[in-house]
Amino acid sequence: MNTKTKALEISIYPPEAQGVGQFDGGRITEIKPIGFPQDGPGPRNLGPLFYWAWATAKGYGKIALHPHQAFEIMSYAIEGEIGHYDTLGTKSRVKAGGAQVMQTGSGVSHEEETVGDHTEFFQIWFEPNLKESILQKPTYREFAHEDFPTATRDGVTLKHIIGEGAPVTIEAEAAMQDILIQPGHSYRRELAADRTLAIVVIDGKGVLVDATTLGKHYLEPRYFAVVYAGEPGVVSIQAETDSPLRIALIEVPAKVNYPLYKEER
Numbered sequence: 001m002n003t004k005t006k007a008l009e010i011s012i013y014p015p016e017a018q019g020v021g022q023f024d025g026g027r028i029t030e031i032k033p034i035g036f037p038q039d040g041p042g043p044r045n046l047g048p049l050f051y052w053a054w055a056t057a058k059g060y061g062k063i064a065l066h067p068h069q070a071f072e073i074m075s076y077a078i079e080g081e082i083g084h085y086d087t088l089g090t091k092s093r094v095k096a097g098g099a100q101v102m103q104t105g106s107g108v109s110h111e112e113e114t115v116g117d118h119t120e121f122f123q124i125w126f127e128p129n130l131k132e133s134i135l136q137k138p139t140y141r142e143f144a145h146e147d148f149p150t151a152t153r154d155g156v157t158l159k160h161i162i163g164e165g166a167p168v169t170i171e172a173e174a175a176m177q178d179i180l181i182q183p184g185h186s187y188r189r190e191l192a193a194d195r196t197l198a199i200v201v202i203d204g205k206g207v208l209v210d211a212t213t214l215g216k217h218y219l220e221p222r223y224f225a226v227v228y229a230g231e232p233g234v235v236s237i238q239a240e241t242d243s244p245l246r247i248a249l250i251e252v253p254a255k256v257n258y259p260l261y262k263e264e265r
Contacts, residue, residue: 211235
């Protein structure tokens with residue numbers, strides 16, 4: 001009996017199709033691959049991946065003290081240095097490749113700052129079961145680049161940020177890698193049914209390929225791609241031959257067994 005495998009659902013969002021924001025009088029600007037509910041309709045099948053912003057600052061900038069509850073929030077430094085202060089008494093800074101992780105629980109306020117001439121960082125929100133997490137004590141942890149396991153094979157370097165032996169552990173189900181693909185090489189990823197890959201292109205150009213249909217989608221800096229597998233599938237991410245391709249990749253279940261904030265609104 002012949003069975004036909006369905007194509008993966010792949011959506012590409014260039015920077016102009018993403019949300020925008022700013023802080024501190026425009027000293028910090030951002031694009032939002034995944035916005036808040038008030039930012040309008042966004043990608044589907046993201047499960048516990050609630051929000052993803054890419055912030056940039058040229059010089060010092062500050063996001064004033066503000067509160068959070070229940071969500072798990074990670075700031076990941078791409079360039080420069082980011083600072084953090086919170087009402088738990090934490091004061092910290094991490095440099096490029098480092099991460100700051102809050103499990104905001106019953107409530108905590110924090111402020112953020114950018115340090116140096118040029119800073120770029122991701123802020124990513126993950127959604128655990130909010131009815132349970134809001135009953136927990138808030139926590140803060142920080143990690144340097146050297147704290148994350150890294151492995152290189154066949155022209156691909158994988159830095160594990162969440163999952164697969166990485167030091168960041170959260171309640172929401174997610175895995176995250178910072179991946180560098182050398183010119184002319186490719187990274188292959190298998191997806192089980194009802195799983196989603198969210199991909200942000202940090203630098204370089206390449207091609208995202210559905211290995212079943214051989215459908216191609218071209219990638220450039222700051223592009224955002226969402227790959228949903230309704231049934232098992234495989235994608236290949238290929239770097240162009242003249243420059244490396246660096247991506248941040250997050251895999252999540254497309255559905256979870258608890259109510260999600262966006263689905264209730």
